[in-house]
Amino acid sequence: MKIFCIGRNYAEHAKELKNAIPTSPIIFMKPPTALLLDNQPFYYPEFSNDIHYELEIVLRICKNGKHVQPNFASTYFDKIALGIDFTARDLQEKCKEKGHPWEIAKAFDQSAVLSKMVDLPNNYADGLVFHLLKNGEIVQNGNTKDLIFPFEDLICHISKYFTLQQGDLIYTGTPSGVGPVKIGDKLEGYIGENHLLSCEVK
Numbered sequence: 001m002k003i004f005c006i007g008r009n010y011a012e013h014a015k016e017l018k019n020a021i022p023t024s025p026i027i028f029m030k031p032p033t034a035l036l037l038d039n040q041p042f043y044y045p046e047f048s049n050d051i052h053y054e055l056e057i058v059l060r061i062c063k064n065g066k067h068v069q070p071n072f073a074s075t076y077f078d079k080i081a082l083g084i085d086f087t088a089r090d091l092q093e094k095c096k097e098k099g100h101p102w103e104i105a106k107a108f109d110q111s112a113v114l115s116k117m118v119d120l121p122n123n124y125a126d127g128l129v130f131h132l133l134k135n136g137e138i139v140q141n142g143n144t145k146d147l148i149f150p151f152e153d154l155i156c157h158i159s160k161y162f163t164l165q166q167g168d169l170i171y172t173g174t175p176s177g178v179g180p181v182k183i184g185d186k187l188e189g190y191i192g193e194n195h196l197l198s199c200e201v202k
């Protein structure tokens, strides 16, 4: 399976990191070894001093596809989850400065937190609201209505370059409010009122 991630898919988040609004989706990938499942703790890695949380809606791909056309795109995902795209912001800034790939900052072990899956609500196109608590305080509040590239656009765009396979995941991008974690922090993620994700930093 493959894990696709989308960078800068919410305008307010692109602005907070002083990045331009993209004109096509920014795609990167994480390996399956990045997954952190079952609300397991995240162990702060020794190679970074600035790990950031990024809460994201994750799509699960339900069938194989290549060059998916827009009117069929919604049939390629059936379940959603919450994910945290943990990012070593200090390493990422260095990679960006040098124009290097940013895998070491984004694709390291445990960098892809994934909650349990839930069925995709029928009315998802009206906007899914989701939020993240850090130590009990709301730090991120998202609504998929604000996506620059909605789910269907991502399916079409990714499948131009990569064959989608059943079980692949797409982290669809983070809203504004990203920030650092430290050892001892507790992160809790919700879609609507549904508490789906817990992650303690150790």
Ligand code: ZN
Pocket (backbone or CB within 6 Å): 005, 006, 007, 054, 056, 085, 171, 173, 174
């Ligand atoms: Zn992200």
